[in-house]
Amino acid sequence: MVIAGFKIPKDTHIIINMWANDNDPNVWENPSEFRPERHLSEDHKTFIRAEQLIPFSLGKRSCPGEGLAVVEVFLYLSSLLQKYDIKANHKTDTSLEYLFQFTIAAKHDPYVTITKRRK
Ligand code: HEM
Numbered sequence: 001m002v003i004a005g006f007k008i009p010k011d012t013h014i015i016i017n018m019w020a021n022d023n024d025p026n027v028w029e030n031p032s033e034f035r036p037e038r039h040l041s042e043d044h045k046t047f048i049r050a051e052q053l054i055p056f057s058l059g060k061r062s063c064p065g066e067g068l069a070v071v072e073v074f075l076y077l078s079s080l081l082q083k084y085d086i087k088a089n090h091k092t093d094t095s096l097e098y099l100f101q102f103t104i105a106a107k108h109d110p111y112v113t114i115t116k117r118r119k
Contacts, residue, residue: 016057019104027052032096085115 001008008014023031027050028038041048056063063069080086088094089111097107 018054018057021052021054024052034094034096083117085113085117087113089113 021027025031037044039047039050039053056066056069091111093108095108099105099107
């Protein structure tokens with residue numbers, strides 16, 4: 001078949017470049033800025049899922065564990081935040097620079113201070 005002018009022969013393995021999607025300045029304003037609120041409504045109360053946000057991929061081979069993963073991540077993260085205060089300390093470089101290796105990793109280690117919340 002031909003997709004966007006490219007001939008894709010039968011049985012070709014195709015790997016989606018998720019990084020390119022997540023860092024496309026035509027889709028995301030200043031994509032390298034850590035601004036999670038870009039995914040929230042104006043009052044910051046509701047998560048708004050942009051059509052272009054595809055952490056679980058798309059199509060027939062997309063993640064079948066999406067439903068479980070979303071619940072799991074929510075429970076895991078909210079339990080941690082209920083019990084601990086987690087703050088980036090002054091040594092943390094918050095720029096989203098990457099190391100391109102076999103995978104893509106953050107260039108700078110985060111320095112965080114974790115304290116147990118008092119009851
Ligand atoms: C935050 C957590 C998760 C993320 C971000 C995630 C993301 C993804 C992505 C992007 C793919 C497609 C990979 C590709 O294109 O080749 C995938 C596939 C898959 N995921 Fe997940 N996943 C998560 C959690 C889970 C969980 C909890 C399960 C199972 C309980 C799961 C099971 C699978 C399986 C079996 C596939 C392969 C589907 C196929 O090739 O037909 N994932 N996942």
